[in-house]
Amino acid sequence: VQLVESGGGLVQAGGSLRLSCAASGSIFSINYMGWYRQVPGKERELVAVIISDGSSGGSTNYADSVKGRFTISRDATKNTVYLQMNSLEPEDTAVYYCNADIKTGWGRENEYVYWGQGTQVTVSS
Numbered sequence: 001v002q003l004v005e006s007g008g009g010l011v012q013a014g015g016s017l018r019l020s021c022a023a024s025g026s027i028f029s030i031n032y033m034g035w036y037r038q039v040p041g042k043e044r045e046l047v048a049v050i051i052s053d054g055s056s057g058g059s060t061n062y063a064d065s066v067k068g069r070f071t072i073s074r075d076a077t078k079n080t081v082y083l084q085m086n087s088l089e090p091e092d093t094a095v096y097y098c099n100a101d102i103k104t105g106w107g108r109e110n111e112y113v114y115w116g117q118g119t120q121v122t123v124s125s
Helices: none
Strands: 002-006 009-012 017-024 029-038 045-051 059-062 070-075 080-085 094-103 111-115 119-124
Touching: 002 094, 002 111, 017 029, 017 094, 017 119, 029 070, 029 080, 045 070, 045 080, 059 070, 080 094
Parallel strands: 009 119
Antiparallel strands: 002 017, 017 080, 029 045, 029 094, 045 059, 070 080, 094 111, 094 119
16 A cells, blocks of 8 residues: 655745645555644654544544644545645644555454655745
8 A cells, every 4th residue: 555645845824735645555445544744853743634434524633733724635536635734834844744544454454554755845934
């Protein structure tokens, strides 16, 4: 299984970016997909996650610092998760990593956590 991210870049404060992460490979089911970010010298922190709970949209959770500005969504038919980032601030500058809990078959022994390679988001003031 691979997670491939896209959509990072350089944007001015107040601007918007949309990140995408597509999962491919031997996927039986996806428990959750989400985004983390990391800046040099700091721990990787959760930004947003969308959890498969049987509803069409899934349930979502956000870091307090991005609530009201970022929106996570998914296209289950494409095994893809998106992060729409609006009203970006210089403090949002980081490498953003896609993260997913994926089953490759029946049983907990076939459940793994995967990471993408990371995409840089830079917000200039």
